[in-house]
Amino acid sequence: MHDKYTDKALSEGLRARSAYKLLQINSKYHIIKRGDDVLDLGCWPGGWMIAAKRMGAGRVMGIDLAAIAPVENTEFIQGSVLESKTTKQIQSSFDVVLSDLAPKTSGIRALDVGRSLDLTEAALNIAIKHLKQNGNFLVKVFQGEGYKEFFDEVRKHFEFVKTVKPEASRQRSMEVYLLGIGFKD
Numbered sequence: 001m002h003d004k005y006t007d008k009a010l011s012e013g014l015r016a017r018s019a020y021k022l023l024q025i026n027s028k029y030h031i032i033k034r035g036d037d038v039l040d041l042g043c044w045p046g047g048w049m050i051a052a053k054r055m056g057a058g059r060v061m062g063i064d065l066a067a068i069a070p071v072e073n074t075e076f077i078q079g080s081v082l083e084s085k086t087t088k089q090i091q092s093s094f095d096v097v098l099s100d101l102a103p104k105t106s107g108i109r110a111l112d113v114g115r116s117l118d119l120t121e122a123a124l125n126i127a128i129k130h131l132k133q134n135g136n137f138l139v140k141v142f143q144g145e146g147y148k149e150f151f152d153e154v155r156k157h158f159e160f161v162k163t164v165k166p167e168a169s170r171q172r173s174m175e176v177y178l179l180g181i182g183f184k185d
C-alpha cells in the first residue's frame, strides 16, 4: 500500500519505505555507528543497506533470496538464510546484525507464524555466530505464538533487550522489532 513513506523513499533514493523503520530506530538507539560493519539479513531491495551506508557504516553485506540491484560499496549474497550453503559464505564478524526477514505469507496463520519463527531463529543463530563482542542486533518479529520465548532467548545473549515499533511500521501490522544491545560473547 502506497503512503507518504513510499513516496519519500523513492524520492530520496532509498528503494523501500522500510528504510525509514531503520532510520527511525537508529536515530533513537544509535545501533549503527560510523565505521561499523553491518550484516543485513533479508535485504531486498536494499533500503536498509543504503540507509546503513548513509549512517556511515563501513562494510555492509546483505543476504536475500531475491537478487538486488547493486548498492555501491556493499557486498551481496543471494540465497536462503535457512541453508548452510548460504550461511557458510559469511566468513567474518560484524558490529551489527540486522534482520528484516519476512516470509511470503500463505494466509494460513499457523503456517505463517511457523515460517516467521524459523526466520527469526535463523537470524539469532547467525547473530550469535557472527557478532563481535558488544555488537548490536535488530530483528523483525511478529507478535503472537513464540514471541515471548524468542524475546527470552535473545535476552540471554545481550546486555539489554527492548521491543521497538518505529512510526514507519504500520500500526495494524503485527510486526515489531527486537533490539539486542551489547552482545555477550
Ligand SMILES: C[S@@+](CC[C@H](N)C(=O)[O-])C[C@H]1O[C@@H](n2cnc3c(N)ncnc32)[C@H](O)[C@@H]1O
Residues within 6 Å of the ligand: 015, 016, 018, 019, 041, 042, 043, 044, 045, 046, 047, 048, 049, 063, 064, 065, 066, 079, 080, 081, 082, 100, 101, 102, 103, 104, 119
Ligand atoms: C521486508 S523485505 C526486506 C526489506 C529491506 N529491509 C529493505 O529495506 O529493502 C523481507 C525480505 O526477506 C527475504 N527473505 C524471506 N525469506 C528469506 C530467506 N529464507 N533467506 C533470505 N531472505 C529471505 C525476502 O525475500 C524479502 O526480500
